Amino acid sequence: MMSGTSLDGIDICLTEFSIDEEGKHLFSIKEQAVYSYTLEEKDFLTRFLQDTISIEDVSHANYEITRLHAEYLQRFLTEKGVDSQECDLLSVHGQTVWHSPPRDGHDIGHTLQLLSIPGLAAMTNLKTIGDFRTADMALGGQGAPLVPIFDSEFLYSQDQDTIAINIGGMANLTFIPRDRNQQIMAFDTGPGNILIDLAMKRFFGKQFDENGVFAQEGIILERLWKNLCELEFITQKPPKSTGREMFNSALLQDILEVSFVNTFPGEDIVRTITDFTAWSIAENIRLFGNPISRILVTGGGANNPTLMARLHKELPKAVFFTSQELGFDADIKEALCFAYLGWRSLGGLSGNIPSVTGAKRAVVLGCVSP
Amino acid sequence: MMSGTSLDGIDICLTEFSIDEEGKHLFSIKEQAVYSYTLEEKDFLTRFLQDTISIEDVSHANYEITRLHAEYLQRFLTEKGVDSQECDLLSVHGQTVWHSPPRDGHDIGHTLQLLSIPGLAAMTNLKTIGDFRTADMALGGQGAPLVPIFDSEFLYSQDQDTIAINIGGMANLTFIPRDRNQQIMAFDTGPGNILIDLAMKRFFGKQFDENGVFAQEGIILERLWKNLCELEFITQKPPKSTGREMFNSALLQDILEVSFVNTFPGEDIVRTITDFTAWSIAENIRLFGNPISRILVTGGGANNPTLMARLHKELPKAVFFTSQELGFDADIKEALCFAYLGWRSLGGLSGNIPSVTGAKRAVVLGCVSP
Numbered sequence A, B: 001m002m003s004g005t006s007l008d009g010i011d012i013c014l015t016e017f018s019i020d021e022e023g024k025h026l027f028s029i030k031e032q033a034v035y036s037y038t039l040e041e042k043d044f045l046t047r048f049l050q051d052t053i054s055i056e057d058v059s060h061a062n063y064e065i066t067r068l069h070a071e072y073l074q075r076f077l078t079e080k081g082v083d084s085q086e087c088d089l090l091s092v093h094g095q096t097v098w099h100s101p102p103r104d105g106h107d108i109g110h111t112l113q114l115l116s117i118p119g120l121a122a123m124t125n126l127k128t129i130g131d132f133r134t135a136d137m138a139l140g141g142q143g144a145p146l147v148p149i150f151d152s153e154f155l156y157s158q159d160q161d162t163i164a165i166n167i168g169g170m171a172n173l174t175f176i177p178r179d180r181n182q183q184i185m186a187f188d189t190g191p192g193n194i195l196i197d198l199a200m201k202r203f204f205g206k207q208f209d210e211n212g213v214f215a216q217e218g219i220i221l222e223r224l225w226k227n228l229c230e231l232e233f234i235t236q237k238p239p240k241s242t243g244r245e246m247f248n249s250a251l252l253q254d255i256l257e258v259s260f261v262n263t264f265p266g267e268d269i270v271r272t273i274t275d276f277t278a279w280s281i282a283e284n285i286r287l288f289g290n291p292i293s294r295i296l297v298t299g300g301g302a303n304n305p306t307l308m309a310r311l312h313k314e315l316p317k318a319v320f321f322t323s324q325e326l327g328f329d330a331d332i333k334e335a336l337c338f339a340y341l342g343w344r345s346l347g348g349l350s351g352n353i354p355s356v357t358g359a360k361r362a363v364v365l366g367c368v369s370p
Helices: A039-049 A055-080 A117-124 A134-138 A148-154 A194-204 A210-216 A222-229 A249-258 A266-288 A305-314 A330-346 B039-049 B055-080 B117-124 B134-138 B148-154 B194-204 B210-216 B222-229 B249-258 B266-288 B305-314 B330-346
Strands: A009-019 A025-036 A052-054 A095-100 A110-114 A128-130 A162-167 A170-176 A185-191 A294-298 A319-321 A367-369 B009-019 B025-036 B052-054 B095-100 B110-114 B128-130 B162-167 B170-176 B185-191 B294-298 B319-321 B367-369
Touching: A009 A055, A009 A330, A025 A055, A025 A148, A025 A330, A039 A055, A052 A055, A055 A095, A055 A110, A055 A117, A055 B055, A055 B095, A055 B110, A055 B134, A095 B055, A110 A134, A110 B055, A117 A128, A117 A367, A117 B134, A128 A330, A134 B055, A134 B117, A148 A170, A148 A330, A162 A266, A170 A266, A185 A194, A185 A266, A194 A210, A194 A249, A194 A266, A210 A266, A210 A305, A222 A249, A222 A266, A266 A305, A294 A330, B009 B055, B009 B330, B025 B055, B025 B148, B025 B330, B039 B055, B052 B055, B055 B095, B055 B110, B055 B117, B110 B134, B117 B128, B117 B367, B128 B330, B148 B170, B148 B330, B162 B266, B170 B266, B185 B266, B194 B210, B194 B249, B194 B266, B210 B266, B210 B305, B222 B249, B222 B266, B266 B305, B294 B330
Parallel strands: A162 A294, A294 A319, B162 B294, B294 B319
Antiparallel strands: A009 A025, A052 B052, A095 A110, A128 A367, A162 A170, A170 A185, A367 B367, B009 B025, B095 B110, B128 B367, B162 B170, B170 B185
């Protein structure tokens, strides 16, 4: 069960993992669903991303998020006609409410995913694993990204470099070199859908730009474009990771103000941010990856044709392929990855890649109940 | 590793558990230590018990509490000359920052113990278990007390009813009837050392009343005594549990004000609160237990002769016995209990007693890494 920073809902996939005779890991998705939070649920969760709260609220949220997961899981099992007794393990990401990685090797980094693992196990009667990020951070790592171990196992090609991009609230990529001696790199490139979603909410009262139609009707505003492209994080050298503590409504507000575009048509704002988001991902590939690669795009952003058109235009020599060719829907990739991480941990396999997160060593991630 | 709500430090005991031929559980304490937090550490932790905080602070505290535990564990292992590789499991309570049980079967209850279990496991290289309370609360229980399963296994007598009292920040007791068909009861009786400690800090700038000497020098203030005894929680029917959200400096301030004793000698205030604390425990035994019982007192309060003298006076027909007769020091009981809970969970045994916590069913508690 995956619930991202964008707070749009919970993705669930029921997956069977196995190992073939050569030791290669295999997966087979049995059932999947992408559930959107109701407005009420989303509002409730958004409260906990505000500046100040009470410790009671945090404790309450920890419970409510647990209960919400139990409810959506029950709905999933019922809708798909799955008997929970057929499930060996419930692997759950938890709701990230804070994530600040260590910077320049000085500060400590910390992260907080709310959800009670023993609580969810008790509510669902399933062996449950979660809290995947804190072990890596306890070893000095960024706690993210954790998807690369999945990419490395399942997306690798011996013919060409491969890049897996995920456009969720934030955007991140994994660079999987053809040459197995070269290190796997993975990092956040900057915002994914977050700035688009915030602009949609502000100008149109909508949660997101469905099919990129609002962006499609706008034009690019040069001053806004320039200010967005100058955001330092985009061209900062990896390893790097980010979140809502950097890309949020305060940042959007600041940039709109210094760009003098507050009164411009919302479509133009959304178009500019959409194209900037695509550009920022491509710029990271040009600077730190290889623009002549096999490229897979997943996450909500993959469903935004305006964003994808710009990404294709920015990377004319890349070969784009789809997750369907590998046996899964783009929408479900993160849930699938965290199911894989849970399966690895239960088998005693590490889940972080130190060259990616910066942790001192590889470690078995997460925490299991009961 | 046990860190109580009183924020006085971390208790650690290294214990070997086994099962005899008749299936009875046995324990043997190998090493133990009671560490006090430094003032700096205590101040840091106290910050998180304030009214409003940022989610960043909570995430940061979660990390710092984890790091603090890793440090004290390392100190313990070094001082005792123990090789961590000899340890099978690190069982850790975590720092409670909120605990509100369900009330009257209506509201949901929730609790929050800060500490990253995967983080501590990564820092210590030990299999680690913690987060013992949330599973019980997910099943509608009070999440406390959890010590009764230890009491039931190790303190039972077939000759007489037994009562185990623990006086930590809060005070709680377990009533273990001689008749095994009678249900075990356990509940918080009210404040333990918390109000005494708060008064000591306020009037003398001290952390606690060492050996009860300040109380010994004071006299009982009638108006304050009466107002304390009228606190509803004390005579409320079990099951009941409480914490700093009820017994805190705001409550003390209110009671001192309505009793018009703000300018009275601090010794008198401390004496009155000390005797009240003993009375409140005894009153619970008279109302809901059996004053003619075998009684064991543990926790910091057991080291306060003024408090203990009043408790003996309140219960003249009880037979007080010591934990030393059972093979452990009173100070270390809670740490020992949570070691036992961790051992039970690893063996697939439930840790809560539904008649005590009110949970729908018994459940294997906690969460294990890796």
